[in-house]
Amino acid sequence: MAFPSQLSKPPAGSTATRDCSHIYGSRFASEHMPWELPEDEMPKEVAYRMIKDDLALDGTPMLNLASFVTTYMEDEAEKLIVESMNKNIIDHEEYPKSVEIEQRCVRILADLFNSPKENEKPTAIGTACIGSSEAIMLAVLAMKRRWKNQRQAQGKDTSQPNIIMSTGVQVCWEKAARYFEIDEQLVPCTDTRYVIDPAQAVDLVDENTIGICAIFGTTYTGQYEDVKGINDMLVERRLDTPIHVDAASGGFVAPFVIPELEWDFRLSNVVSINASGHKYGLVYPGIGWALWRSAEYLPEELIFKIDYLGADQVNFTLNFSKPASNIVAQYYQMIRLGKRGYQSIMTTLTRTADYLADQLKSMGFIIMSDGCGTGLPVVAFRLGPDQSVFFDEFELAHKIRERGWIVPAYTMAADCKMSMCRVVVREDFTQSRADSLLHDIKHALVTLVQRETINIQRYQLLLSSSQIKSSQKLCVETSCVELIDPEPEKNIF
């Protein structure tokens, strides 16, 4: 529809030039959102509404099945978050209770990860971080510094540190290696094994190895790497190479679903563990945890003692200021849910993931993740040969996006190029939501197959036409008309 030209620029003195009290009648509604600091203020209701409207174009967090990060918390937790958002946790003197709450969380996690005990107290120490990435950076720094100190004490070269990990690591490991100048010794994944091979990992150990990373719940398929396998092999070969367990997701799942699985401080070479509170720890983004087996594994030089905020305090994080809110929220979840609460949630998620995997399998997909609680509640899948389709996982993901679902399609780790889709089953993904997703995946498959069939028929018609060159356009148009299905739902043109 064409707008009358006078509407594009309001005439001077017209009602549109004075500020209307209604947001959408005000001048702000006809201006671009600022990319520069405006000269004047804007009423708070208008600023709020304009930003809220802008954000409406984001995806819906609950339908974002790509992310491991928590998208639901109870109202009480949200209230605590808002109430503690203006507390900077670094101000130990001013906010001693928040600091104590952080230490209570560390203590709870030390028990959960089976820290050794001295005088009935866990020896593990730890800190809250902004996420697992920061926790991993700290753990890598600690391993590197310990290795360096040991080498220097022996008068040996310290210029070539290396770290062993699978090609299935999350990008933060590559970052850590690059930022801290450590060589990556990569154990390749294959077309049939998407996790580290313990023997290959241990074979790579040399005098310059600062540690081995074992991923407890890989980002790609949610599988648990065999931490015990690595540990036992190291012990067998009398190697004291440290293991860091990246339990970003598994740290809050396995202890409740499969407690007998040994992956944590029960294993002698595991020196540090990270876990994301904002993944299966069930807190909104902005919280991770780093734990060390005991103070011995966190070199003194990395701990800063600061006293200018009014009290002596120790600090071992990469950043300084951060709100107390996520730590408080983590503690809320811990005491609100207790072991039983976490167990109920994680078991439900595991069942939902198994159900989803079974249904997808029956539709012909190949399931790449492990079920029955032997991996994360994540379903990684790819199109199977029986489905006989030419489209790929990226097109499928794109199609279901039309229904609001964000299911990522991506390519497996560097050396294993297959494409796949992945659904992270989070707390707010119920069985009935799984049914809706399955319905939409089925519908997307049918639609894509129909489009493919129509296209094939169109090409066949084109190819068989003797007038292919002279009347190509006509031929395409004819085939469109002929192939349109009488049932409108099935027409894709």
Ligand SMILES: Cc1ncc(COP(=O)(O)O)c(C=O)c1O
């Ligand atoms: C295995 C693994 N490690 C580390 C990370 C980084 O975690 P964060 O987002 O908490 O920094 C992720 C994130 O998905 C992950 O899956």
